[in-house]
Amino acid sequence: MNARIPILKLNEVLIVSIQWELDDQTAIQFQEDLLNKMHKTAALGVVIDLTPIDFIDSFIAKVLGDVINMTGLMGAKVVITGIQPAVAITLIELGIRLSNVMTALDLENGLDKLYKELEA
Amino acid sequence: MDLRSSVEIITEWDIVAARQLGRNEAKKAGFGTVDQARITTAISELARNIYLYAGKGKIEIERVTDNGKFGIKIIASDEGPGIPDLRKVMEDGFSTSGGLGAGMPGVKRLMDEFKVVSETGAGTTITTTKWLH
Amino acid sequence: MNKIMVEGINKNMDEIIERWIRRMKEEKGERFFHFMPDHLVEKTSREFAELMTSNITDSSAANTERINDFTEKVVRFGWAIKFVNKAIDNFSDVVFEFLEEQEIINEGNLRSFNTIFRNWINPLRESIIDAYSTEWERTVSLQKIALQELSASLIPVFDKISVMPLVGTIDTERAKLIMENLLEGVVSQRAEVVLLDITGVPVVDTMVAHHIIQAAEAVRLVGAKCMLVGIRPEIAQTIVALGINLHEFTTKSTLQRGMQAALGMTNRAIVEVEAN
Numbered sequence: 001m002n003a004r005i006p007i008l009k010l011n012e013v014l015i016v017s018i019q020w021e022l023d024d025q026t027a028i029q030f031q032e033d034l035l036n037k038m039h040k041t042a043a044l045g046v047v048i049d050l051t052p053i054d055f056i057d058s059f060i061a062k063v064l065g066d067v068i069n070m071t072g073l074m075g076a077k078v079v080i081t082g083i084q085p086a087v088a089i090t091l092i093e094l095g096i097r098l099s100n101v102m103t104a105l106d107l108e109n110g111l112d113k114l115y116k117e118l119e120a
Numbered sequence: 121m122d123l124r125s126s127v128e129i130i131t132e133w134d135i136v137a138a139r140q141l142g143r144n145e146a147k148k149a150g151f152g153t154v155d156q157a158r159i160t161t162a163i164s165e166l167a168r169n170i171y172l173y174a175g176k177g178k179i180e181i182e183r184v185t186d187n188g189k190f191g192i193k194i195i196a197s198d199e200g201p202g203i204p205d206l207r208k209v210m211e212d213g214f215s216t217s218g219g220l221g222a223g224m225p226g227v228k229r230l231m232d233e234f235k236v237v238s239e240t241g242a243g244t245t246i247t248t249t250k251w252l253h
Numbered sequence: 254m255n256k257i258m259v260e261g262i263n264k265n266m267d268e269i270i271e272r273w274i275r276r277m278k279e280e281k282g283e284r285f286f287h288f289m290p291d292h293l294v295e296k297t298s299r300e301f302a303e304l305m306t307s308n309i310t311d312s313s314a315a316n317t318e319r320i321n322d323f324t325e326k327v328v329r330f331g332w333a334i335k336f337v338n339k340a341i342d343n344f345s346d347v348v349f350e351f352l353e354e355q356e357i358i359n360e361g362n363l364r365s366f367n368t369i370f371r372n373w374i375n376p377l378r379e380s381i382i383d384a385y386s387t388e389w390e391r392t393v394s395l396q397k398i399a400l401q402e403l404s405a406s407l408i409p410v411f412d413k414i415s416v417m418p419l420v421g422t423i424d425t426e427r428a429k430l431i432m433e434n435l436l437e438g439v440v441s442q443r444a445e446v447v448l449l450d451i452t453g454v455p456v457v458d459t460m461v462a463h464h465i466i467q468a469a470e471a472v473r474l475v476g477a478k479c480m481l482v483g484i485r486p487e488i489a490q491t492i493v494a495l496g497i498n499l500h501e502f503t504t505k506s507t508l509q510r511g512m513q514a515a516l517g518m519t520n521r522a523i524v525e526v527e528a529n
Contacts, residue, residue, distance in 0.1 A: 023136050055139070055157045057164035058223060081476060085436030086157035088474035092467050094161065094226035098474065105443055105476040154433050253426070 005030045007037050013114060014038065015107070017049045027063040034067060038074050044118055046071055047110045051082030061096045068101045077117050079103065081110035126180040127167075129198075135167040138179040142194070145181050149192055150252060158230040159192060159250055165227050166196035166246060174200025174243065184249060191232070191251040199243035206236060255309055255369060261357050262306050262348060269347055270295075270302050276343045280336075297330060305344050309373050324380040334385045338378065345374050405431040407438030407447065414515045415444040416508065418483075420453035428464035435468055439477045446515040447472060450508050452483030462497040469502045478518065480504070482511035 005026065008015045014037060022030075034046065048064075050056075056064070068078045079102040083091075091098070102117065104110035125145065127138040142163035146156045163179060170177035177198025184193045203209050209224050228234040231248040238244040262269060274294065304323045308316070327337055349370065352358040358366050400421070407417045417435055439447055449465065451457065457465075469479035481504045484492075492499060505511040516522055 021136065021140075024132050054153070055143075055160040055164070057139075057161050057168070058226060059164075059168055083474045083476065084153075084157075085433065085440055085471075085475060086154040088436055088471040089154050089432055090157045090161045090230060091474060092471045093158070093229045094165075095229075096226075097470055103474055103476040105440065105445070109445075109476060152433075 004033060007034055009037070009041050009043065012042075012044045012118075013111070014041065014043045014046045015049075015111075016046065017051075017107070019052050021053070021055075022060050024059060027060055031063055031067050031070075035070055035074070038071060038076060043076055045077045045079070045114045047079045047081060047107060047114055049081045049107045049110070050087070051084070051106065053082075053087060054084060056087050056091060058094055058096060061091060061094070061098070065096075065098060065100075068098070072100070077102065077114060079110040079114045079117075081105065081107050124180060124182040126178050128176075128178045129167050129170045130176050132171060135164060135171060138167040139164045142179075142181055142192075145183070146192060146250075149183060149190065151192070151250070155250060155252075159194070162227045162230045162248060162250075163194055165223050166194065166248075169223060170196060170198045170200070174198030176200075177243075186251075189251050191249050193247065193249045194231075195245065195247050197243065197245040202240040202242055202244055203236070203238040204240055206238060210236075257357055258352060258366075258369065259306060259309055261352055261355055262309075265351065265355075266299075266302060266306075269344075269351055270298050272351070273302070273340075273344055273347045274298055276347065277340060280339055280343075301327065301330070301340065302344065305341070305377075308377060309369070320376050320380045323377060324384045327381060328384050328388070334381065337381055337385075341374060341378055341381070345370055401427070401430060405434045407435055407442065407444070409442045409444065410512070411516070411521075413443070413445040413519045414448070414512070415439065415442050415446075416448045416450060416512075418450040418453060422456070423454060423461045423464060425460075425464070428461075428468075432464070432468045432471060436471055436475055439472060439475055444477055446478045446480060446518050448480050448482050448508065448511045448515060450483040450511075451481065451488070452485070452508070454488075457488050457491060459495050459497060462492065462495070462499070466499070466502075478503070480511050480515060482506070482508050 003026070005016060005018055014034070016030075016034065018030075037043070038046070048067075064080070068080075071078050080098070081104045083103065102110075102113055104113050125141060127134055127141055129135065129138060139160045143156055143160045146159040151159065163181075167179050170179070175198075177196065177200065180195040180197070182193045182195065184191050210228070211225065224236075227246075227248060231250050233247075233249040235247045236244065237247075304326055308319055308323055330337075332340070349358065349366075352366070405417055405419060405427075407415050409415045415438060417431075417438070419431065423431070435447065435449075438444070449468070451465070454461065465481065469481070472479040479502055481499065481502060484504055484506055503511075503514065505514060513523070
């Protein structure tokens with residue numbers, strides 16, 4: 001049941017689409033996989049799409065926040081895309097702001113934003 | 121119809137089971153997507169607290185009515201060490217597990233009613249309710 | 254004993270009604286009778302008196318059906334609850350005094366008549382209060398729904414730019430609704446910038462500001478930018494006086510300025526074209 005989240009490489013950017021509800025193990029595994037892949041590919045940016053995710057609790061939010069910080073340390077930019085309205089509201093009510101990350105409505109917008117940021 | 125269902129929390133996977141049950145119950149009770157997310161998230165937080173601090177316990181989900189209002193009540197109970205300083209746990213930013221510390225006050229904000237009964241050495245019971253508006 | 258009482262009342266109904274009307278006119282609620290033509294006062298009063306008398310029963314257990322009938326009809330008179338209460342009070346006083354004068358009530362049976370009066374009046378009063386409070390609750394909840402319907406729709410103005418005008422007082426419940434509409438709208442309209450126009454919000458206190466900040470943060474999470482526009486001078490003053498920190502998001506005094514800024518953020522501008 002412990003399936004890994006696929007991480008795709010497109011030029012200098014990594015693309016991750018999280019398709020199903022994250023359990024703790026998968027989330028931690030993902031964190032490790034992403035950092036390894038970043039290291040191996042020397043990617044400059046990551047887009048993480050959360051469109052199918054219908055809830056995020058404080059644990060998963062922490063893992064995501066850590067991933068964002070770690071990626072930043074490795075010199076790459078992260079854009080999170082497709083956070084659903086219900087998820088955004090519960091995150092805010094939980095007191096989680098993810099204030100250090102770029103966001104975009106969907107994968108397409110997210111890639112645009114990331115490329116612009118990398119050009120600058 | 122069974123108005124009450126429960127999940128034993130023993131392994132990490134039971135957290136997933138508990139929130140799936142919660143999501144289904146919330147959907148069946150007629151909650152909208154935002155409230156479904158609130159209820160699911162609250163259950164996840166409560167179940168994780170049981171798993172992390174008590175090791176073992178259970179999450180019960182119950183349909184409730186009061187004065188023509190309908191809602192869902194979640195009862196999270198364990199026989200763990202209890203919470204020594206309740207006030208501190210309810211402060212934003214307090215956490216003993218290295219999480220975000222959003223847990224308890226966060227759950228309170230997500231739900232409409234929230235009550236903790238805790239006895240050191242005997243366990244903790246958290247009862248929280250969300251009403252259909 | 255009740256039979257004697259009812260007979261006594263019915264035989265002298267005109268006299269009782271007259272006394273009752275006189276007393277009601279002395280009350281502050283007199284205004285009510287004042288606006289009513291005399292023949293209507295007479296008719297309504299008689300109806301009321303009959304309804305009152307029909308509820309004197311032998312048993313201590315009140316006849317629910319009759320009481321409901323009484324309540325339903327009295328509510329239909331459209332009287333204020335205070336007035337109805339007074340009317341019931343005065344009616345029972347008048348009847349009591351009258352029966353005393355007629356020597357139907359005397360020292361010997363005073364106690365049992367007290368019980369009869371109590372069993373007669375209390376259920377009526379309770380039923381009236383119940384009916385009125387139900388009516389109020391219904392009105393309040395209807396108004397609440399009406400207010401919710403009024404609140405907060407997100408309007409797509411340009412491609413990637415939407416506006417939500419906020420009107421009226423914002424409480425917690427409304428704030429939640431506003432947040433949901435705002436976020437659902439942002440996603441479905443694919444808005445990259447949303448302008449929250451608070452021109453129509455009378456007061457921005459710490460609580461309202463907190464809700465607005467939360468909404469702006471949630472908008473950022475779904476991937477858009479939130480701008481606060483329509484900040485009147487007095488609102489700016491209260492925001493600063495309360496020490497509310499709005500530094501983290503863009504604010505503009507008017508919707509026009511906000512719109513210009515929003516177009517700039519999405520790399521566009523409005524230009525004038527020469528007329529032919």
